[in-house]
Amino acid sequence: MSVRTRFAPSPTGFLHIGGVRTALFNWLFARKHGGQFLLRVDDTDEQRNVEAALEPILNGFRWLGLDWDEGPEVGGPHGPYYQSQRADKYEAAATALLAGGSAYRDFATTEEIQAEREQAQQAGEQFTYSRRWMAETDAQADAFKAEGRASVVRLKMPREGELLINDLVRGEVRFQWAREQDHVVQRADGSCLYHLATVVDDHDLEISHVIRAEEHLSNTPRQVFIAQALGYALPEFAHLPYVAEPGSKNKLSKRKLEKYLKNRDFAQLKQHGESIAERAKLQTEAETFNPVIVDFYEQIGFLPDALINYLLLLGWSLDDQTEEFSRDAMIKHFSLERVNHSPASFDPKKLLAFQDRAMQQLPVKQKVAQVLPFLQSAGLVANPPACDTAPKLTAIVEAAGDRIKMAGDILDYADFYTADDELVYDEKAFSKRLIKGDAHLVLKLFRETLAPLSTFDAEALETALKSFVEVEEIKIGLIVNAVRVAVTGKAVGFGVFETLAILGREHSLARIDRALALVVAAD
RNA sequence: GGCCCCUUCGUCUAGCGGUCUAGGACUCCGGCCUUUCACGCCGGCAACACGGGUUCAAGUCCCGUAGGGGUCACCA
Numbered sequence: 185m186s187v188r189t190r191f192a193p194s195p196t197g198f199l200h201i202g203g204v205r206t207a208l209f210n211w212l213f214a215r216k217h218g219g220q221f222l223l224r225v226d227d228t229d230e231q232r233n234v235e236a237a238l239e240p241i242l243n244g245f246r247w248l249g250l251d252w253d254e255g256p257e258v259g260g261p262h263g264p265y266y267q268s269q270r271a272d273k274y275e276a277a278a279t280a281l282l283a284g285g286s287a288y289r290d291f292a293t294t295e296e297i298q299a300e301r302e303q304a305q306q307a308g309e310q311f312t313y314s315r316r317w318m319a320e321t322d323a324q325a326d327a328f329k330a331e332g333r334a335s336v337v338r339l340k341m342p343r344e345g346e347l348l349i350n351d352l353v354r355g356e357v358r359f360q361w362a363r364e365q366d367h368v369v370q371r372a373d374g375s376c377l378y379h380l381a382t383v384v385d386d387h388d389l390e391i392s393h394v395i396r397a398e399e400h401l402s403n404t405p406r407q408v409f410i411a412q413a414l415g416y417a418l419p420e421f422a423h424l425p426y427v428a429e430p431g432s433k434n435k436l437s438k439r440k441l442e443k444y445l446k447n448r449d450f451a452q453l454k455q456h457g458e459s460i461a462e463r464a465k466l467q468t469e470a471e472t473f474n475p476v477i478v479d480f481y482e483q484i485g486f487l488p489d490a491l492i493n494y495l496l497l498l499g500w501s502l503d504d505q506t507e508e509f510s511r512d513a514m515i516k517h518f519s520l521e522r523v524n525h526s527p528a529s530f531d532p533k534k535l536l537a538f539q540d541r542a543m544q545q546l547p548v549k550q551k552v553a554q555v556l557p558f559l560q561s562a563g564l565v566a567n568p569p570a571c572d573t574a575p576k577l578t579a580i581v582e583a584a585g586d587r588i589k590m591a592g593d594i595l596d597y598a599d600f601y602t603a604d605d606e607l608v609y610d611e612k613a614f615s616k617r618l619i620k621g622d623a624h625l626v627l628k629l630f631r632e633t634l635a636p637l638s639t640f641d642a643e644a645l646e647t648a649l650k651s652f653v654e655v656e657e658i659k660i661g662l663i664v665n666a667v668r669v670a671v672t673g674k675a676v677g678f679g680v681f682e683t684l685a686i687l688g689r690e691h692s693l694a695r696i697d698r699a700l701a702l703v704v705a706a707d
Numbered sequence: 708g709g710c711c712c713c714u715u716c717g718u719c720u721a722g723c724g725g726u727c728u729a730g731g732a733c734u735c736c737g738g739c740c741u742u743u744c745a746c747g748c749c750g751g752c753a754a755c756a757c758g759g760g761u762u763c764a765a766g767u768c769c770c771g772u773a774g775g776g777g778u779c780a781c782c783a
Contacts, residue, residue, distance in 0.1 A: 194783055226783060294781070310709060336781055354712070363710055368781045378783050402711055402778045433775055497719065504721030504731055526713045527776070534719065534733045586746045664742040676744040
């Protein structure tokens, strides 16, 4: 039998870090065993705009390169892949459960059940439904109906014995049947609940391995009961530890943003993203533009491979050394046996380290391609780009080197695209590097060296500046820093020779002149 | 509270009875390099939750305790 795994997103409008990790493990397992990975949409809640809410999720999968063999958009032989379109199958299953005696019609009201539950609680006992309103015969059912009661379908769970599950991650896990409840599987209006739906779907879709988050572990007994009652062969189960909050062991949740913002690393990443978004004039949604949501990383210019590689190591490891995995390598080495048993907390700093490394290894040409859309979005470069865009951008990217840690960081060098007379000078830098110690006097002198240079490339500039330093007997830092601030407005940046060369003589001189004028004005 | 799961540096982890005075990575802290920043290089801090067993020998096996977490819906 071939390996088939699935990930079942709810159409919520966003892809959560924890969810992707689960999806990744499913995908890897399927790919490793030459099987199929499918996407099934858990929309039994019947939201109205399913397609719209699903789009960002599918987009996330595409961006990450987690391709699905069956599911939305691609279809497949086991469709439909939307639970909302499979209601008839669930109803049929509920009927079969009833016919087989594994479920019963229950006419209790929620209040009556609640009362029993509270009674048990007060008595300090474990709640077990009395089945007082259970109708086993049509006559009983009619009698309840006569009282004006409506019925739901409940599982008639065993009340003795135990269930042994052989979990592929956790090993043997035992459950006492007596602890399980007679769960409702079908409402009075005929609609069916998640647990029934998921069992029916996993069977219909021929899922061989149910790989999901740990919070489903305690749901497994009722699902096993349903599957067995329906005569289905059981899939293998593997329960993954969940992804925890930064610096804690609580489950990561998209609803606790406020709390995560107190985490320094998390807050910094979010802030960095916001700064990129602002400068690139990105359209972001307050609710989803944060490091818990996958979209965030795409928007600010992360490399999907970096995120994937980081997520892979969140709960799985190969050995005590290997941290870098190509797609092929992770597929080759992945195994459920090496999945950890305890939750792993999400560490933004470490994610960043993976991103740094991936970016460092990216060929310049590809880096340029990554970075270009941000300049265009910011309105600094035309779309489509002019013919001189590529050489200049390439020069900037090359000069910036490792300083561009994510594509959006290109905007740190936006000054190369602003008009000379619109350059904004950082006040502190200006005073420290130009005014203090009369650095501007040296700069003025150096300007005269610069103006007549026959060639204006980095090499020539370096030669010129070095001899200037020698003749004038000054420290190189004095002039270098003055020049940098004068032409970029900032105290930090990459090599000053490259900076001047990229700017070109005309712009370099214009900026130096303007800075000099500002010094005079400040006096 | 019941049930289930988990417990090695701050974080991610290696370790499947002796090679562990516990290894790697990220972070952090020093230092070097230097034209600012980033990179790079060198060095440093830092962990087997606790208590009992089993064994010649336990981070590794067993049992407790403590702590953390998940789950207990006519949500998914």
